[in-house]
Amino acid sequence: MDQGENEVLTRTDRGTPCGELMRRYWQPAALSEELPAGGPPLPVRLLGEDLVMFRDGRGRPGLLGVHCSHRGADLSYGRLEDGGLRCIYHGWLYDIEGRCLDQPGEPGGGEHRDAIRQPAYPCREKSGVIFAYMGPGEPPLLPHYDWLTVPDDHVAPAKLFSECNYLQGNEGNIDIFHNNYLHFMKRDLSAMSETEVQGIRDRFGDVERVSGRGPSPGTERTHAQLLDLGIRICKVRRMDAERSYIRAATFVLPSMTVIPGGSINWHVPIDDTHHWKYIITFSREKALDKETATMRASEWAPAPDYRPLVGKANRYGQDRSLMQDQVYCGIDYPNPIQDLCVVEGAGRVQDRTNEHLVESDVPVVASRKVLMKAIRDVQEGIDPPHVIRDPEANRFPQIVATFGVIPSATPWQDHLEQLVSEGQGWQTLATR
């Protein structure tokens, strides 16, 4: 990749090629818990723009440019009153659509106040996430992902502040091979029941590969398949002559990846050198024990700022004494912290001109091509893929997130297509 391409894919300010692509999709802008009813306005920085989120008198979320149209004061210090957000400098009042409802210093409350339009972006709230659309024209439909169609108590959303460009975080999900190393935890097999050991044997082929490190050389292949909405990612590990272990995920434009086990990672640019990693867990079948699910995240990235408790400043809590026989990477924290070490470690914006990509990076390369093509679509004035306007097209059975053992004679593509045709491609917590 040359420097020009790297800049195209990583810069997301308004007017940049990727910034214009990102603005064609609904993006998570905040968690509902950040904006409780009656709570203060929330400063939000998104895609390089400084904004303020608030709830109007009817509880509806709104997202406005942070600088008041009058003389630029910061509206996040504003008063919530008369159904809208009132600037504390001279009292101008705004609604969630950016209309100026009152200019109290002017005769008649401002005879020309209708000429004022504070920058405003439409919001939608579902499953504990507030989404915003920051693009031109009529917003598309909010995608009916499965986690946005179940009751709110089936979903546990969390977020993690990340000090690097969104693309690094996003590519970390698509880079499915790294699980074998970065997240490898040596299991104490002697403490397990025979059934548990058998389960590991079924899943990984033999226990030595689990209690050793990663796959045996040459036994695993990583694949990518282009879809309309992104790419399907699959790794296949030959266990023996008859059986293969597979693990499949789906990258969905512009920056979401669906991971086996009911988890979704969505990387939203704050600006070019920071992003939010939204981590969403859900179940189709049952309410989640939210306390457990969100506590897990709040232990290592607590509200209100969702900064990780271990990070670059304290070397991500790495304990080298664990590396020999317990935690491969020495970072005895959940996967998102281990991921953070390696994606932030590549620099604020990774220099991709220095990479040496190999066969297991095929999905990463494919994802860049899909993004580049989508950017060109926007430049040519057409909707990029996965901008949904037809309600009939607002369903996504082609998303797969699964793992398991299949007969080695069955091509992985056929196996996944079979799951899709049965409506079983996307396995969540309760079905795994």
Ligand code: FES
């Ligand atoms: S700067 Fe906001 S009302 Fe004057």
Ligand SMILES: [Fe+2]
């Ligand atoms: Fe990871």
